[in-house]
Amino acid sequence: MRALLFCLIGLVMVTDVxxxxxxxxxxxxxxxxxxxxxxxxxxxxDGADVILKETRQGKVVTSxxxxxxxxxxxxxxxxxxxxxxxxxxxxxxxxxxxxxxQKSPVTVKLTRKPTGDTFEFKGQISVGQKVNEVVSSDNSxxxxxEFTDNQAVDDGINTAPKDFTEVSPEAIAVRVKLxxxxxxxxxxxxxxxxxxxxxxxxxxxxxxxxEQTINxxxxxxxxxxxxxxxxxxxxxxxxxxxxxxxxxxxxxxxxATEWRNGDKINKEKVADAIARVLARTLSAKLSSSAWSAxxxxxxxxxxxxxxxxxxxxxxETIEITALxxxxxxxxxxxxxxxxxxxxxxxxxxxxxxxxxxxxDSGGEEEGEPKDDNGSVEALAREFKGQPWDSDKAAWK
Numbered sequence: 001m002r003a004l005l006f007c008l009i010g011l012v013m014v015t016d017v018x019x020x021x022x023x024x025x026x027x028x029x030x031x032x033x034x035x036x037x038x039x040x041x042x043x044x045x046d047g048a049d050v051i052l053k054e055t056r057q058g059k060v061v062t063s064x065x066x067x068x069x070x071x072x073x074x075x076x077x078x079x080x081x082x083x084x085x086x087x088x089x090x091x092x093x094x095x096x097x098x099x100x101x102q103k104s105p106v107t108v109k110l111t112r113k114p115t116g117d118t119f120e121f122k123g124q125i126s127v128g129q130k131v132n133e134v135v136s137s138d139n140s141x142x143x144x145x146e147f148t149d150n151q152a153v154d155d156g157i158n159t160a161p162k163d164f165t166e167v168s169p170e171a172i173a174v175r176v177k178l179x180x181x182x183x184x185x186x187x188x189x190x191x192x193x194x195x196x197x198x199x200x201x202x203x204x205x206x207x208x209x210x211e212q213t214i215n216x217x218x219x220x221x222x223x224x225x226x227x228x229x230x231x232x233x234x235x236x237x238x239x240x241x242x243x244x245x246x247x248x249x250x251x252x253x254x255x256a257t258e259w260r261n262g263d264k265i266n267k268e269k270v271a272d273a274i275a276r277v278l279a280r281t282l283s284a285k286l287s288s289s290a291w292s293a294x295x296x297x298x299x300x301x302x303x304x305x306x307x308x309x310x311x312x313x314x315x316e317t318i319e320i321t322a323l324x325x326x327x328x329x330x331x332x333x334x335x336x337x338x339x340x341x342x343x344x345x346x347x348x349x350x351x352x353x354x355x356x357x358x359x360d361s362g363g364e365e366e367g368e369p370k371d372d373n374g375s376v377e378a379l380a381r382e383f384k385g386q387p388w389d390s391d392k393a394a395w396k
Contacts, residue, residue, distance in 0.1 A: 033057060037147035038119070043136040045070045045125060049204040052121075054141070061088045066095070066108060068125070069204035081207045082106045082127075093123075100207070104128040153205060155213045159227075159240035162328060164336055165393075168244025169220035169325035170295055172227060173213055178202070180235025181212045187233070193218040193226070194294045211237055217244060219296030220325030221265065245297070246323065250376050251338040253327050253395050254385030259335060267291055270324050271298055274339070277382045278302065281375045282318055282342070298322040306346050314357075315349040318342045320372075337379060342372050 038052040048070035055063045064086040072078045080101040086093040086108060093110040110123035121136045142150070157173045158166070172193075176184045181202075188195060196215040206212040218226055223241070230239035259266055275286045284302035291298050299321055306314035321340040326332065348355040380387050386395040 033062070035144045036141040037144070038139050038141055039147060039150060041121065041136045041139055044068065044121075044134050045127070045132050046074060047071045061093075061112070064088055064093055066093075066110075067208070069207055070127075072102065077201050079202060079204060079207060080104070081204070084108050086110070099127065102128075110134060155238075156242040157213070157238050157240045158242065159231075159238060160329070161241050163331075164241075164246065164325065164327060164329075165248060165388075167241035168246040169241070169336065170217045170223065170246075170297070170323060171242045171244025172216045172218060172223060172230070173240060173242035174216075174230050174236060175211050175213045175238045176233075177235040177237065178206055178210050178212050181214070184233060184235060185214065188216070192222075192293045215242065217295040219293070220323070221296065224329050241329075245321070245340065246336075246338045247340075248388040249390055250340065251336055252376065252380045252383060252385035252387050253334050253336050254380075254383040256326070256331075256333055256335045259324075259383075260332075263332065265324055265335065267298075267324070270337075271300075273382055274298065274322055274337075274379065275300060277378050278320060278339075278372075278375055281373045281378050283373075284316075284318055287317070296323065296325070298324070308346065312348070312355060313350040314346055314355070317345050317347065319345075337383060337385070339372075339375060339379065 034056045036054045036056060038050070038054075041050040041052060044050045045068060048068050050069075051067040053065045053067070054061050065083065066086055067081070067083045069079055069081040072080050080099045082097050082099040082104075084095040084097040084106060086095040091111050091113060093108070093112055095108045097106050098104060099106060104127050107126040108123075109125075110121050113120045113122075115137065117140070118137070119139045119141065121134060121139065123134045125132045125134055155173060155175055156167075157175060161167050174184070185195070185200070194217045196217075199213060199215040202212060227239050227241070230236055256265075259270055271289050271291070275289055278284075278300065279286055279302060282302055282304065284304035286300065287303045288301040289298065300319070302318040302320075304316050304318070306312075306316045308314060320342050323338045325336055327334045327336040345359055346357055348357060376387060379385070388394075389396045
């Protein structure tokens, strides 16, 4: 009996060992491909954005693709791009293609050399008739996940914001297919809106994604209709609100009832109230007030005697931009008012010979706001409104 027991224990031990060996000693896996990226290579083409993708087995590069986005002319905002498959032979990488925009012939001849933890690339890239010498050192490679995370870009489009605390009521962004962008922009001609000129630049990101984001501003009362219209147009991928001129620290929210004519904002009444309050807080007289048909913004200008040297009889001009809008898309119950920081200039507007003055901001911090003597708080009292609480990110 005792012998039988030992025999059974031994059998169990042998079986367990065999099972463990089956689990811990699998058949050796063959070499697998690994993708690595170089995404910050300097010294390739002047002003170029370069991405080099390598496929490796262990430390051996088996194939590569180079993606180069570069200015068409030195200092130009217009970009072209080429993507070339590279044949790899030891340290040599070679390939040819043509650029996407100008159809220029492209030849790539590079030598790749590990230098410790980084890599060096040397050689030549010919674009059209121009031969560019390549010297790019200290390049670190990235995993596919690291590269993808670094490439992620938020275009800031909110297609259905719950309110206007994180996006601006006048600001529109439209992401459109690159091959339809020109037709989309032509369709905006003659419309009462403003297109941000810097969004007309076709960036490297746009060339690679095939999509361009166009930013514009319009009267907040028309933005909802414009967004709905843009969403239905050919080539439009997304349309909505984005960041704009509104800074919540200079905004108030107030009941809309006494400031509306039906479903429209009573802009004349609003402008009169704003001008009256600001004239008091700024100790100045209103000189002009006008609503922009394109953006819906109110431009106010005030004048007051300068206190620099009173005997010179100089005049300060104070310009302030304001915006009034529903506090959310389609909202009617409450309105939101924002005023910008005052822009103050000084000039000699007296009769007779003038003292020519130049504005000098060299001693000020860039973007430093001018004192408006509590104008936001005064407007909140006038409109029976709520200022914004930055600490709590909520209306007070």
